[in-house]
Amino acid sequence: MSIHDLVSRMDANASSLEKVLDDILSSNLRENEAERPARLLEAMRHAILGGGKRLRPFLLMETARLFGAADEGALRAAAAVELLHGYSLVHDDLPAMDNDDLRRGKPTVHKAFDEATAILAGDALLTLAFDVLSDEATEPDPRLRIDLVRALSRAVGIGGMVGGQMLDLAAEGRFSSTEAALTEDKIAQLQAMKTGALLAASVEMGAILGEAKPEQRLALTHFGRTLGAAFQIADDLLDLESTAEVLGKAAGKDAGQGKATLPSLWGVEHARQHLSALVRHAEEALHDFGENADVLRATAHFVAERKS
Template identity: 60%
Template sequence: MSSAHHDEALPTRLARNADAIEALLDRLLSFEDGPGEIARPERLLAAMRHGALGGGKRLRPFLVVETARLFGASEAQALRAGAAVELLHCYSLVHDDLPSMDDDDTRRGRPTVHKAFDEATAILAGDALLTLAFEVMADPETHRSGEVRAALALCLARASGLAGMVGGQMLDLAAEGRFEPAPRALGEPDIRRLQAMKTGALLRASVEIGGLIGGADAAALDALRRYGRAVGAAFQVADDILDVEATPEELGKATAKDADKGKGTLVSALGLEAAKRERDRLRDEAITALAGFGEEAGMLRAAARFAAARRS
């Protein structure tokens, strides 16, 4: 199948995967108590469901599932691992939207969790989504091997914590001037590091987790990490460009917030046209990293093109 055919097939594959993830998340966030549980507080669960269900491209679980597919892994296991990544991603969105963070009122065209419920409930909903992510990843149903499950949890923790997504959010807040002393202007290397942590790390981990589920060897994992790193960077540059060019209706959230808050982006550092060239360079770097996987990686190559060209 040619690259054009993979690009044409991508929306259908993305939608099918999103439906499967949505159904799995719906089951994981059921109002019925699970094995060994005492009770699921109704308001907390409703807030979790608001934050996790009913929207989004589910790109991260798509990367998990499509990477695992390269190695003939069980789709059911890959979907569970992908759902764990998505639960963690959704927790980060719930917390990022809080008044003390990015202070957003809408997400995916709907009120954010703290607006639909209240701030305390949103904090707890994020905490619970984060914890559930690791519960799902550590469950034997996700993989029969305890060693593999430990590797999956370690990968997810490293990508999402101190030196990953949470650390990146801290750097972002500091760059806004939240803390003393006053920050210096971010240079291009600072911006790349911040974005690699805040956004890129979890996208890269999604690809690595798919490889781990599939039993990829060290050389394959290294190539997948290079692909994931480039896709994550391209995705973020595309996001910076959309913040300048897209309408709030297209994105389902406010735009121009980066500039309003004085946030450093590659658009501000390089200029719009140079940022677009860098986005395309990163897309090509991601595609090149998959050279050793042949035609079977066609959908991952299409995903790289999609991440760079997205309009929402």
């Protein structure tokens, strides 16, 4: 599959997802809701709607499609992943965290509104993600719904994304006057938690919806984790070499904040070689799925070659 065809497929999926997200984030009250405060809802919509290629939801949908499970319920599960991803970005951008003013080419939520509203918007997006995921409209089988909730919560909690963010802050020297240099293994672990875990969970959730066999789920989990590692290295290279205009967010911040990254440790050329090796490993993990997994293979190349 060509990159052009892949991007067209991503755009079509993002368009379908946008409609679901727009409905989820409408002013219509759901059962047992008393009110949806207008400013809070506006901030949540600012954070979520109109947002790029939607890679994580796309991975969920394409993995589910391997098993003929890419239906409306899978689209709702993909929306839940995007709501959670949006929460993480809103909170990451706060002054107490990465202190960013630009996200996806527009002001971050705390800049467009205020810090208190941004915190609450992030909180609301996080809880709404699990509301959507636990709804029968997403998956009628309660066993699968529990598996989906577990996979996502494990990926983004203390042992995943949030824990990785804490390790990242510690690596900046936030909590100690003596900053210890991180080893290659520690950097890889930090990044696997902070960034890779949600990407891997997106693939795993597609496999859950498709009721994949244990060996299939294991292969797809390996693909997701390898893809997550590739995504982070590509992201770190973009931060080093691109511009804010191209990225739609601040560039060069990692070095400025003293963040530990593998490209900064290895050098750009070694990092690119490792990135290519990760793409090969990701493709190898999909061997048993044959041509049916061509979209996922193309996605691995897209992740490595993207410009923003």
